[in-house]
Amino acid sequence: MAVLQDLTSQQAIDLENKYGAHNYHPLPVVLTKGEGVFVWDVEGKKYYDFLSAYSAVNQGHCHPKIIKALTDQAQNLTLTSRAFYNDQLGKFEKFATAYFGYDKLLPMNTGAEAVETALKIARKWGYEKKGIPANQAKIIVCENNFHGRTITIISASNDPVATENFGPFTPGIVSIPYNDIAALSEALQDEHVAAFIAEPIQGEAGVFVPDEGYIKAARALCKEKNVLFIADEVQTGIARTGKLLATCGNCNCADRNCSGEPEVKPDVLILGKAISGGVFPVSAVLANDEIMEVIRPGNHGSTFGGNPLACAVATAALEVVRDERLAENAAELGELFRSEMERIIAETDLVLKVRGKGLLNAIVINDTEESSTAWDICMALKENGLLAKPTHGNIIRFAPPLVMTKEQLMDCVSIIESTLKAFKK
Known part of the structure; x- marks a missing residue:
């Protein structure tokens, strides 16, 4: 059967x-x-990408070093499975492990797989090391976490859209409010707790940043109770928040290629998305x-976990972050x-904060979660050459590639400003 060529936008949407x-x-x-911070649609219109594939494309679209690593390795060997060794893993x-400061790495493919892996490790550690009964x-x-959409992970979710009609759910999961040290302290009184998993910043919940000191205090409580602290840095990691890892923001370490002081460093670190620069599915648990x-x-x-193609791509992607000082650029441009x-x-009265x-x-839009205002603003931004997406109804997430320049950022600010000021509910 012939496949349509040179699709229009509407034809492509209709096919999906x-x-x-x-x-x-x-x-x-x-x-x-x-290419870099830009994307083009099938009609040739150029846009700023202000979502970066949910922070997977931190190094910019089709970074030449990462693409070269992909194509070079693809001509030699792509997959062996783990039945055999390969020369890249x-x-x-x-x-x-040297880059992030851990002894061991377990490679997987997607962020959800990495979260599942971390939970399995935590349970097994709980039984074999901590002595929790079988x-x-x-x-x-x-609460309000987003760790993925497998059955076990949505068992940890309080989002009705994610959970409705997917039960029964995985037992052994205790949900507490985010950014609430007292609630965590109370939950940790249970000697059967093996681990506490948290995002350093809740991205899908609307880029909710916890109080200063929350992550550090949570880590200290876990250590006191012999509970593993698991940091899900699938979205916040790889320089996105102005540090190599968001958990680095809770320490005073001068070395950007570390995961923080011992009292802050997670016991288990989950990475994905930008660990490959958006070029190939790669995730890891360290x-x-x-x-x-x-x-x-x-x-x-x-x-596919640990396949030679993934390893070559991820190595190049992490080198780009280091060599191009993307964490420093993210910190500087983020403040601006x-x-x-x-x-x-x-x-304007349109935006609250x-x-x-x-x-x-x-940005939090001055309307209810049930309204279409944030979506309509994103549609207007699209028409003006900038792509972003709402989350939680009235919140618009802005996360451009970290290779963005100051001049490009200010151009985007101009687009956002003119769009908001011209917008009518």
Whole structure:
């Protein structure tokens, strides 16, 4: 059967609607090309990408170094499974463990897989190291989290859209309010708790930044109670928040290639998205030997996890972050962006506030979550050459590639300002 060539945007949208499951509600723009901070639709219109594939494209679209690593490796070997060794995995594991400051790395493909992996490790550690009775281990999670959409992960969710008609759910999960040290302290009194998992910033919840000191205090409580502190940095990691990891923002460490002081450093670190620069599905769980040694042959795996193509791409992607000082750029431009948004907010009743760290930011629209205002603003931004997406109804997330320049950022600020000032509810 012939496949349509040179599709119009509407034809491409119609094809997805007819032949694909309707599990997303995309902005109606059909992209065909990306380079740096820009993307182009099939009609040739150019846009600033202000979402970065939910922070997967921190290094910019089609970064030449990452693409070269992909194409070079693809001509030699793409997949062996873990039935055999390959010549890329060990090199990547050595590089990444030194880069993030851990003993061991367990490679997977997607962020959700990495979260599942971390939860399995935590449970097994709980039984074999902490001495929790069989099948009684508990994992503490935070309300309004977003760790993925597998059955186990949505068992930790309080989002009715994610959970309705998908039960029964995985037992052993305890949910507490985010940014509430007292609630965490109370939950940790249960000796059957193996781990506490949290996002340093809740991205899907609207870029909700916890109080200063929350992560550090949570880490200290977990250590006191012999509970693993798991940081889900799938979205916040890899320089997005102005540090290599968002958990770095809770320490005074001068070395940007570390994961913080010992009292802040997570016991288990979950990475994905930008670890490959958006070029290939790669995720990873990192931990030290005393935790990772509970995983033995046959306990966990993935046919594609640790494949040579992924390893070559991820190594190049992390080198780009280091060599181009993307964390520093995110920190500098993030401060500028929030100050500009504060200026705009002072001149309009349409936006209530801006929040975020680095180049992970959001504006809160002055309307209800049930309204279409944030969506309509994003549609207007699209018409003006900037792509962003609402979250939680009345919040617009802004997360451009970290390779953005100051001049480009100010151009985007101008687009946002003119769009907001011209917008009519």
